[in-house]
Structure formats: C-alpha cells, structure tokens
Amino acid sequence: MPKPIKTATLIGATGLIGSRLLVKLQEDDYVGSVRVLSHRPVELSGPKTNVQVIDFSNLEQFRSAINGSDAVFCTVGTTQRKVDGDEEAYRKVDYDIPVNAAKFCAETGCPRFLLVSSVGADSSSGSFYLKLKGEVEDEVKDSGVPSVSIFRPSILLGERNESRPGETIGKIVMNTFSFLLPSRMKPIDADDVAAAMVWAGKQGREEFNIYQFREMIDASKQIKSNHS
Secondary structure, three states: OOOOEEEEEEEOOOOHHHHHHHHHHHHOOOEEEEEEEEOOOOOOOOOOEEEEEOOOOOHHHHHHHHOOOOEEEEOOOOOOOOOOOOHHHHHHHHHHHHHHHHHHHHHHOOOEEEEEOOOOOOOOOOOHHHHHHHHHHHHHHOOOOOEEEEEOOOOEEOOOOOOOHHHHHHHHHHHHOHHHOOHHHOOEEHHHHHHHHHHHHHHOOOEEEEEOHHHHHHHHHHHHHHOO
16 A cells, blocks of 8 residues: 655756656655755746755755655766766765765655665776766665665666766667666666656555666566556
C-alpha cells in the first residue's frame, strides 16, 4: 500500500530528471506539497509547490530547509564544463549537497531519501566521476535514514534546457547499439527515472535499495498504469 508524502522536498528541480520529477510529484494525489530547494530564484508553477532559495553551503539554513520533510528527492548534479574542470567545485555540488541532505534527513526525522546516482558508481573506481558517485552512495547508505533509494541510470534520454554535444552523440551511439548492452547499461528516458522515484518514494522501502535500468522501468510502469 503506498504511503502518503505530506511534504516532498526536491533538490535539482531544473535538471533533466528533476523537472520531470517535479511535475509527477505535483500530479500525484499521495503528495501533499512540494518544497523545491534552489540556490537561485527559479520560475516554477504549481499549486502545491513552494520554492525556497538557500545557500547550500550554509549548513544551518540547509538543515532548516530539510526539516519537516517526509521524503527528500535529490537529482542535483553539475558538469566539468560548468565548473571549468575544477574537481573541488564539482564535489561541492555532486558530493556535498546530497551527503548533507541525507545527513539532515536523519537528524530531522525524515524517513525517506531518494538520490540519482550513476550506473557504475563505485568508491574504488579509478574514474573521478564514478568514484565520486560511489563515495556519495556509501555516505548516504550510512546516514541513518530508514529508507534510502539509489537510482543508477546510464545515458539519459530526453530534451535538456542546455546543450551537451558530447552527450547527444552518446545517446545516438547508445540507442543504436543498445540491444548489445547489458540491461543496466541501456539508455533510459528521464521520465522513466522520475516516475520510478515517485513510485519508490511512496513505497518507502526500508534500508538501502538500488534501482538499475530494469528496476526503474518496472517501477515506472507501476506509476504510469495507475495514471492511465
């Protein structure tokens, strides 16, 4: 039986997954209100949505913004291009924000934390990106939040508000040869990831749960069948 979410807090609402997740949270009858945390003013519409502009490096302010949440959805992420290759600046977004968000969930009694990670995330990886994602997963797992759900998409399908030429080429290649790829490596539509997150948020499965391609597709179908 799905569990109501009185207050859903969303970090990363303007991104490819986050923007779709916001719509689904607004439309779902099990969600009472949506609190969007952003580092800058954003124009977002919806009768259930409240935007809070915060400084994520101000930990007291961040903690206060998390307080009162029934589920926190984190889809935040940056790119090397946005930070000009500065790994420390990259970590401040992709590591500090989700790790602190999970920590504050545990401290304020929020029972559910849901995070977009990446296929191949591994804290022992030689890749900066995959190692970072793995480190985040390790910290979130040990945060003390009763229900943690990690989503590991590969190449994301869907139109972004920003141009990423390399990613566009990757989508074409991956789509062409997706039938040769292991299931977990297959491209997935951002809409399916968002739907899977809503489904998982309402289930509130205890402990640590990882959703790869197949699990995300199956969960997405559950949401879409309920709205058909």
